[in-house]
Amino acid sequence: MPKKAKAAGSRKEEGPVPCKQMKVEAAGAPSALNFDSPSSLFESLISPIKTETFFKEFWEQKPLLIQRDDPALAAYYGSLFKLTDLKSLCSRGMYYGRDVNVCRCVSGKKKVLNKDGKAHFLQLRKDFDQKRATIQFHQPQRFKDELWRIQEKLECYFGSLVGSNVYITPAGSQGLPPHYDDVEVFILQLEGEKHWRLYHPTVPLAREYSVEAEERIGRPTHEFTLKPGDLLYFPRGTIHQADTPAGLAHSTHVTISTYQNNSWGDFLLDTIPGLVFDTAKEGVELRAGIPRQLLLQVESTAVATRQLSGFLRMLADRLEGTKALLSSDMKKDFTMHRLPPYSAGDGAELSTPGGKLPRLDSVVRLQFKDHIVLTVFPDQDQSSHGLRFPLSHLDALKQIWNSSAISVKDLKLTTDEEKENLVLSLWTECLIHVV
Numbered sequence: 559m560p561k562k563a564k565a566a567g568s569r570k571e572e573g574p575v576p577c578k579q580m581k582v583e584a585a586g587a588p589s590a591l592n593f594d595s596p597s598s599l600f601e602s603l604i605s606p607i608k609t610e611t612f613f614k615e616f617w618e619q620k621p622l623l624i625q626r627d628d629p630a631l632a633a634y635y636g637s638l639f640k641l642t643d644l645k646s647l648c649s650r651g652m653y654y655g656r657d658v659n660v661c662r663c664v665s666g667k668k669k670v671l672n673k674d675g676k677a678h679f680l681q682l683r684k685d686f687d688q689k690r691a692t693i694q695f696h697q698p699q700r701f702k703d704e705l706w707r708i709q710e711k712l713e714c715y716f717g718s719l720v721g722s723n724v725y726i727t728p729a730g731s732q733g734l735p736p737h738y739d740d741v742e743v744f745i746l747q748l749e750g751e752k753h754w755r756l757y758h759p760t761v762p763l764a765r766e767y768s769v770e771a772e773e774r775i776g777r778p779t780h781e782f783t784l785k786p787g788d789l790l791y792f793p794r795g796t797i798h799q800a801d802t803p804a805g806l807a808h809s810t811h812v813t814i815s816t817y818q819n820n821s822w823g824d825f826l827l828d829t830i831p832g833l834v835f836d837t838a839k840e841g842v843e844l845r846a847g848i849p850r851q852l853l854l855q856v857e858s859t860a861v862a863t864r865q866l867s868g869f870l871r872m873l874a875d876r877l878e879g880t881k882a883l884l885s886s887d888m889k890k891d892f893t894m895h896r897l898p899p900y901s902a903g904d905g906a907e908l909s910t911p912g913g914k915l916p917r918l919d920s921v922v923r924l925q926f927k928d929h930i931v932l933t934v935f936p937d938q939d940q941s942s943h944g945l946r947f948p949l950s951h952l953d954a955l956k957q958i959w960n961s962s963a964i965s966v967k968d969l970k971l972t973t974d975e976e977k978e979n980l981v982l983s984l985w986t987e988c989l990i991h992v993v
Contacts, residue, residue: 559924574603580610590634593707593900596715596928603708603744604789612791618742618763621756621780621792632787635748638705639698639724643809647701648679659694660685666772686726686808692733698812699897705812710897712816714928719895727752730804737769738797741815745791746785749810754790756780757797763821764795784811790889805927822874828888830873837876844869860928889933893944899926914992916966916981918974921993923963930989932959945983954980 592602600608607616607624616622624634652658654672660682661670671691673681685691698704699722709720721741726749727733738759755778760770775797783803784790792798794817802809838844853864901908916922924930932955947955954969954977968978984990 566824580900589704590628590631591708593711595804596711599708600715601714602838604791606734616791618793621790621796623780623782624789625782625785626787626789628787632785635746635787636746638746638939639695639702639810640749641726641808643702644682644693644695644726645679647695648677648682653991654679657696658682659696660691661694661733662689662691663735666735668735668769686728690728690731692725692727692731694733695726697725698722703900703902706897707900709814710900713896714813716816717892718816719818720814720897721818722812722814722954724748724810724812726808726810727800727802727848729802729806732799732801734776734799735769735798736772736797737767738764738795739815740764740766740794742794742817743792743796743813744789745811746808746814747786747788747811749786750789750807752784752800752809752811753803754780754784754798755794759793759795759797762795763793765819765821770797770847778863801959824888832886833873833877837873841872843872865918888966889931893931896929901928908988911985911988912932912991916978916985916990916992918967918978920966920981921963922958922966922981922985922990923993924958924961925988927959932956945987945989947980951976958984958990 592598597609602613606624607622612622616748627798647657653675654660654677658672658677659670660672661668663669671685671689682693686693699709705722709722712720729750735900736755736757738761757770757775757778760774761768835845849859849862852859858866872885898908914920932952934949934952951971957964957969958981966977966981967974969980971977971980981990985992
């Protein structure tokens with residue numbers, strides 16, 4: 559079942575998010591998205607815009623508004639999460655801060671109306687109806703399987719964690735002041751209508767969340783109203799605010815977010831330490847001591863600056879000639895916190911081996927390839943998670959990875975025992991099945 563202890567777009571104030579404990583079934587609307595593959599899911603999500611056009615013209619550059627008059631898609635979006643779902647969710651134990659926030663924008667500032675401890679539905683409805691407060695529900699994919707299904711495919715597509723929040727706002731009200739986020743944002747309008755205003759970023763591709771004062775942001779660059787079935791995308795750093803028009807029903811939308819801390823800067827911070835460490839092991843130059851009292855000086859000396867510049871050029875030259883650019887923390891973080899493959903049943907196929915036991919004469923096929931990462935770690939690295947095999951097994955693992963199906967006896971290993979042990983280990987973890 560899906561976990562999301564850490565999710566893209568999460569805020570520190572939300573606290574840790576628990577594993578999925580139970581589910582609330584969607585209301586039976588047939589899927590209007592294509593789940594055949596991660597790429598087909600994304601293509602159907604942004605249809606009729608083509609994927610190539612999206613990444614060339616919009617991704618990290620400017621907002622995209624897709625307004626659709628499609629009753630089937632509107633019905634499907636409406637099944638993903640409803641205001642009426644809150645009653646059954648609260649009966650299962652929801653907590654303020656961890657699962658729900660209650661807030662309202664007052665005079666350009668966010669006013670949090672959370673109580674302590676467990677959230678009760680009647681209190682939520684009272685705040686919603688009488689105080690015109692927005693209910694923000696954190697990581698609804700823990701309880702809504704169709705959102706799990708969507709987000710799991712998007713994580714495979716982007717190679718980055720994907721989080722979500724649902725916002726339910728009464729008519730004539732606004733939940734949050736103008737602000738920008740540190741994530742790429744996809745808005746799906748589920749119920750009612752929401753009036754949006756977008757503004758030029760003050761910090762393009764921002765690395766943190768921030769509220770912006772009305773007097774700083776100027777006039778909107780975009781202003782529109784989303785209706786059920788509509789989709790909005792905008793890059794991180796885009797200043798935005800949204801309200802539910804007066805005189806209409808409440809609005810419900812889900813914000814799906816990704817690419818938090820997933821920039822080239824983050825990748826450099828993650829990979830360069832390992833590169834420096836390996837280079838220092840092999841070359842004496844980086845093991846030489848720094849000049850005396852260098853750490854006590856207010857400004858760097860010209861000699862130290864030249865030396866560091868030379869080391870950086872040396873590292874760049876080493877980088878040009880290597881394929882072993884190791885991402886350590888980013889890869890581990892994604893692997894450990896991503897959603898598991900979507901399961902329409904009780905999830906047994908994700909945790910219990912099924913089918914025939916693989917033997918030497920078996921033909922096997924990889925399962926859940928989008929969820930498997932092959933990583934080569936140094937022998938002394940004991941921090942990795944998952945199955946560990948000796949380096950001599952790498953070619954056989956690549957055979958399994960690259961083949962639609964392969965005979966166990968054809969694996970590039972020295973002995974039949976090694977071949978059987980390898981496939982048995984993978985089968986035990988539900989990663990392969992016998993064809």
